[in-house]
Amino acid sequence: MSGVVEFDSVSVRRGRSFLLDDISLTIAEGEHWVVLGPNGAGKTTLLQLAGARMHPTTGAVGILEERLGRVDVFELRPRIGFASSNLAQQTPRSEVVRDFVLTAAYGVLGRWTEEYEADDVARAEDLLAAFHIGELAERTFGTLSEGERKRAQIARALMTDPELLLLDEPASGLDLGGREELLQALTEILGSAHAPTTIMVTHHVEEIPLGVTHALLLREGGAVAAGPIGEVLTEGNLEETFGIPVVLTEQDGRYSARARL
Secondary structure (H helix, E strand, O other): OOOOEEEEEEEEEEOOEEEEEEEEEEEOOOOEEEEEOOOOOOHHHHHHHHOOOOOOOEEEEEEOOEEOOOOOHHHHHHHEEEEOHHHHHHOOOOOEHHHHHHHHHOOOOOOOOOOOOHHHHHHHHHHHHHOOOHHHOOOEHHHOOHHHHHHHHHHHHOOOOOOEEEEEOOOOOOOHHHHHHHHHHHHHHHOOOOOOEEEEEEOOHHHOOOOOOEEEEEEOOEEEEEEEHHHHOOHHHHHHHHOOOEEEEEEOOEEEEEEOO
């Protein structure tokens, strides 16, 4: 397997239900993917597989030229940056924001007795500054707004300079201002020549930042369409994915969608 992420006829089954059903997909180095679909489509399951946090029921999953089932996932996971709401829920409210980012270097939550180099501290502070929350470094995680927490999570995900970045609904729960600030920061990250290959999950086309190159549309565990975003993100594909007539508009690389009246 030579892609950054490769799914070969992958299915995930729980009881009689399929969370993912016969998904084949190749994500190459330097590509930035968005995964769209309704609740229960299999988006988070796909991200869990790509993050080496779950194994498929059938099929093969390749990550960073390693194959799940034949690699120590605890050696693989540090090469993957992962930001999700579950992480925020597991973070102690008393955790200092700088330490929340810094502890990603050891793959732990909550600072204990581990020691960090000055370069590690500097990188954590630089990442907080890049997401416009540098002034919050001494605050505790529990005092942050939802938007500030989202940005801190992505800063943490980038702490180890990962080869693969996974973002699970990074803009969910944010107001308009918070969403746009986050998307601007993501646009800057994706536009960098050194940006990691990225997979981002969302429900809404309005949350797709500039710089996303490809899209995967999921419905009931199956792929509706996958490929370059300009080819995949169409009204017809969105209608099949979400089950309603859709009007899709694009302006300056940003998308919006609504039900067709």
